[in-house]
Amino acid sequence: AIDSIIPLQSRSLWTKNKAKKIGSEEDFDEKFVNHVETTLARSLYNCDDMAAYEATSLSIRDNLVIDWNKTQQKFTARDPKRVYYLSLEFLMGRALDNALINMESPEGSTDKHANSRDMVSDSLQNLGFKLEDVLKQEPDAALGNGGLGRLAACFIDSLTTQNIPAWGYGLRYEYGIFAQKIIDGYQVETPDYWLNTGNRWEIERNEIQFPVTFYGYVDRQDGNRSTTEPSQWIGGERVIAMAYDFPVPGYKTTTVNNLRLWKAIPTTEFDFAKFNSGDYKNSVAEQQKAESITACLYPNDNFEAGKELRLKQQYFWCAASLHDILRRFKKTQRKWSEFPDQVAIQLNDTHPSLAILELQRVLVDLEGLKWDEAWDIVTKTFAYTNHTVMQEALEKWPVSLFGKLLPRHLEILYDVNWFFLQMVAKKYPNNAEILSSVSIIEEVNPERQVRMAFLAIVGSHKVNGVAELHSELIKTTIFKDFVDIFGASKFTNVTNGITPRRWLKQANPKLAQLIKDTLNDPDENYLLDMTKLTKLADYVDDKDFRNKWNDVKLQNKNTLADLMKKFNDGKDVVDREKLDDTLFDIQVKRIHEYKRQQMNIFGVIARYLDIKELLSEGKSIEEIEKVYPRKVSIFGGKSAPGYYMAKLIIKLINSVADVINNDESINGILKVFFIPDYNVSKAEIIIPASDISEHISTAGTEASGTSNMKFSMNGGLIIGTVDGANVEITREIGEDNIFLFGNLSEKVEDLRAAHRYKSDDFPESLDRVLSALESGIFSPDNSNEFKPLWDSIRYHGDYYLVSDDFESYLATQKLIDETYHYQREDWVKKSILSVANIGYFNSDRCIEDYAETIWNVEPVVPE
């Protein structure tokens, strides 16, 4: 299937000169200096850490590209079934350290170093640099909001490690998720123009450009044709999707997959339709506008608002990605009916659902397939991952907006819906209610809406949730009717996971070293087979091991203390002398009412009020410390810029911190700190340092959560509700090793209903906290500043059930204090057992699940 334009007699010259991988320190020295002196046009006279980072990245990138080429050529030759993972977000973080960890020496290399990372580190040392300083130069690739985007990043890592032929498709936003600044306690968003330091990891694919069309109208040569027959979409606006590729390395494999991100650029074709205007200035302005399509990542997490540009982004991305997938398929010259045998497309949430309509359009309008034939191919190709049951997070588009932007797709959507509803009607005759409840078009005032989740279900052969509880919930709530219609087998579960290469090896090198030594696994194969970690359980009674374990944690806490100091005007937040006696209680994730950071900070306030009361009763602070031992509550996370309540929670945390941290009477036994601009590289510092972390969403709201897994994998214990993946984590690590509390999801509806009718059984502990807020001790300038927060609980139905869970939350916190401070040996054992049993939540397992139950793909192992 490979055909070349290079004449045969030239090939030996190519082979003779083929690019070589880095096999030794000397190879790296040479590559590095050459990149500095040619690509960067710099020299040893002006090579700073940033230039060293760039030259290192370019050198390692070259290495990756050699394997990338080999991988892609093999895929082309063997033509296996491929997975395409469509995600509007890929929260990749930094690439260099990850690439170094994954870097494989070429065959026959006799380099003396244990691994390539050490080799590069030595080489840099000899050239005048420290690897650690070099790594820190890299800006985060923050092309995601939170969990959904980071999941995509973990999956693409595991897909490659598992040698699955897979490409990710996303958008190359010029602006990633905003950078969060905290000014006077408030979140202030500043644009993250992350490319202004360049991006040495991307391959600019000038040669891969596809036109994408918007607006316009539909033409059918013959007025009598139906909308299910080939139609011509005459577009009104045209932009070019240009590809940027990011090679994705895997661990202990030379397979390199590809993450292809699209950038919108102006078309340079001559547009006859527009030339009449004769207005050069305007036509340049029109062209310039093209780039705005991929300018900005929408900074909302678990919330959807229907902006035209967002829909444009989605179609732009789906159209370009499908075009690319189809082009690749067509080169194999297989029959269309074989398409689903060769191509599996996974929809990460509903954002890429337009791909369903686009594939149907291409097959019917451009390739001339019959409607049914085409639809059969479509539904066999797609599978859909749901990430939420919350109404406000379900994507909907006004029909008029949809039809204006994508007139032909709306026709196809109507027909898809029509055939689907006919099928339903046959199954449930005379049941108008079910028809209206499952229709992809929602008939509501003032305007009808396209329900993207329903489109995704109807257009896919499998639908999965991301944790067992969540997958059950979607079947019994939002998608209940679809289970009846399609049968339960269409719905499945794949519990989320995380890549241990980044979240253990890269983030926590000290723990990784201890594990490697303890398991006597010098090649760190446990990172490929996390069941090996269970062996750690054998060492829980080994005092020496426990001390080492605790010592790793202590060192990581010290590193986090450095980070906090940096954001605290250079002053220590915690007492470094007492680090081992200070419980690090961490909640880092998007700020959301359903994630209940407000409950956490209320808990902090309650503790503070208790301490103050005891002080006022004349107790000494030493005595009080026995009851409320030393603790720091650490927060981090961004709020959507328009999410008022979430931003108010951030302000509250900072106001509380301001009061507590400056109250000398409490002698520092309680501290609060909000780390600004939480992102992947900060997570890599924060997570390994946690003693306890909070995963306390209202039961039934968090689909899975993945930070819970990251904390556990780093030996942090969890306080959590019976929600999302907490349930399965409990099952795996044992209920003795996790601190669960709160009401169960089954009770949520009843509790909410109860709030509507009575508000009397309000816990005194919470009342006290809210009264303190009302008194203005945390907002001296404006005692009503936090009114919306207490109002939502006292008067607006307490939708997130803070009042119902608060008492058990406080009780559990008390238990945690006791265990950490008075049963430390137990605590460390729990920590060890958490890590020992967390293996299930590695993303390699997810990929195996998807491959087997949804995609039906096989690995292609390199020779």
Add this chain to the structure above:
Amino acid sequence: AIDSIIPLQSRSLWTKNKAKKIGSEEDFDEKFVNHVETTLARSLYNCDDMAAYEATSLSIRDNLVIDWNKTQQKFTARDPKRVYYLSLEFLMGRALDNALINMESPEGSTDKHANSRDMVSDSLQNLGFKLEDVLKQEPDAALGNGGLGRLAACFIDSLTTQNIPAWGYGLRYEYGIFAQKIIDGYQVETPDYWLNTGNRWEIERNEIQFPVTFYGYVDRQDGNRSTTEPSQWIGGERVIAMAYDFPVPGYKTTTVNNLRLWKAIPTTEFDFAKFNSGDYKNSVAEQQKAESITACLYPNDNFEAGKELRLKQQYFWCAASLHDILRRFKKTQRKWSEFPDQVAIQLNDTHPSLAILELQRVLVDLEGLKWDEAWDIVTKTFAYTNHTVMQEALEKWPVSLFGKLLPRHLEILYDVNWFFLQMVAKKYPNNAEILSSVSIIEEVNPERQVRMAFLAIVGSHKVNGVAELHSELIKTTIFKDFVDIFGASKFTNVTNGITPRRWLKQANPKLAQLIKDTLNDPDENYLLDMTKLTKLADYVDDKDFRNKWNDVKLQNKNTLADLMKKFNDGKDVVDREKLDDTLFDIQVKRIHEYKRQQMNIFGVIARYLDIKELLSEGKSIEEIEKVYPRKVSIFGGKSAPGYYMAKLIIKLINSVADVINNDESINGILKVFFIPDYNVSKAEIIIPASDISEHISTAGTEASGTSNMKFSMNGGLIIGTVDGANVEITREIGEDNIFLFGNLSEKVEDLRAAHRYKSDDFPESLDRVLSALESGIFSPDNSNEFKPLWDSIRYHGDYYLVSDDFESYLATQKLIDETYHYQREDWVKKSILSVANIGYFNSDRCIEDYAETIWNVEPVVPE
């Protein structure tokens, strides 16, 4: 002066691995394949001509960068005086072939090829490509309108060839000059998004970023301070200028100079002044806007219109360039008073005049120099090149716009003007007239204007015109009073020139080969010393040589015929059998009334009418051909998009072509063709193919012209007015070898005045042409279509004196016909003598002139 951050003990490792230049075919093979397989992430399986172009460019660029580094390091160490050439336009055209021609083998290379270009050509051949096809892949870097921008490109080439330490500073426009399409005979402008195929020649300098400020207000801590004392400019808008470098190779030297172009990118600093808005969406939009500053080249040539964005471009560019220059100077730790000994800044036209105010501002406000001390440095540093005496081309800015955008600069401008006018008043007491006539601020209704040319004169130590006639004209017209005030010695002349490497060697390889063989100059040293060409005169009587000479021309005409065919729907425009009998009459340049393409096409019409009359009188076409022998009139050039008359001239040319080319009765003895989208790479095909070319501007309007030099250097004869450099060309090549006609510049004023009062002595020949136009034979659908053209001559004063010159123009055309067709040996001799004596107009000579009379800089010859 060099200090490195790399520890001493690491340096030997750097030295050991230092990047090596390409010394052999094998080196190139390896570089090429490596770039394909790593940088481009492609392989022999998908390496097309475009990829081959990219890999070749990257390989050659690496080579250049090695010499670039060496050059810049030497400059840093030796610290010679440097020239900075500030030009808002650099019309570079293609880079690869130029780089190959200039490419020097490293010392000790034993490669068997005569030169590096042949070596690369052979290597590409063996790898499966043809150099010619590869070269054609490169898009033109069209960052200029016409002569001014191309002059800058020639100068930067000669500066390097002459080993002068020099940097060019300009803007990196995303959109170059528009691409011209001809639709139904009309010019249609389409945006030239030239970067969409990438640019392999630029070095993205992420590390070189300077903030540039606009708007805001001025603060002086002490209200009593004067505006000439240090003041603080509190800016309102801030963008970042990021550098892109283009290494500029020289001929037969390893000196590599730099062309630094600035791109505007958003600032990522946190802007406290703006955070209150709290509107994330808007702050992203604000940031995105930053890039619009360098989005677009203004497509006007010899015309100025005061748009705010244009002034923003100018300040952005001046501020960034000066910042860079000052940073470099400050590293040497010299005293400020030495600045003019180390730095010469040449202002290419008035566009960079703001640099004068910016330097004064930096010295006074930021560096704390006294006003007079600073101003002394400023005036010794700058020199200004004037390019026009035409009023509509003189740059002016409304004071209010200026003051809003640059409040502090307006203060400084007022003070500069005040001190200047005081000096004038002292010299000319009680002469209000001269004060108002030389004031930098023009007092006019409805709004006062800043006269940028006057600022440039007052702020510079030298002012030069670009041809002898032009330099005299500016002294006697627009700058007359300044000559009186500053003395004549401030005003000088440097006649323009062109680089023979591009315009002879690269554009006309066949002629270059013939010259090299004839002069017995295998190393082509004549390209460095054009006086060697005078030896060609020894061969004018050598029949065999003349035949070879004519044969080269014939081959070039054939190549141009290919180009015309391509734009003529694949049909030949000229009869290939009769190429040698067809006079190629060419006028390619911007379309402008002052350049009088209208007179040219009127001449074509007159010829056509004559032929038709003779036909109607019963003459056979064979007989007529004896009087009006075979000829093709070729036009090319862009009109400013808003220049109505120029666009109408294009339409007329195409309408005339439509009639004449389709008139079978004339048997093809006259053809007219408009080549769309004239640019540098088309010029390289068109110019070597010309027999006669037209440089027929109204006397006193064309400052120099450089295409006249290009045509002469390629053996084309010239028909021209006594204008611009035509005068000096005549002196050099001899008046027998050029066809001059028309009124002299001294008479222009009187003739124009005469038109105002009488319009009777109108030449019959022109009347006939205009009547034919009025009859509608060239605009059957709208007989008034070309009314504005005849009106401007008949009724609106004929500002460009077409009526005065038309008769002598026709007579001269007749002479040309006779000479070409009936005294061909003479014609070829004239052609040879043109080339033999054109040496003066090579841009190396210009640079020597500037270096000696204006900059006072010396070459730094590489060891």
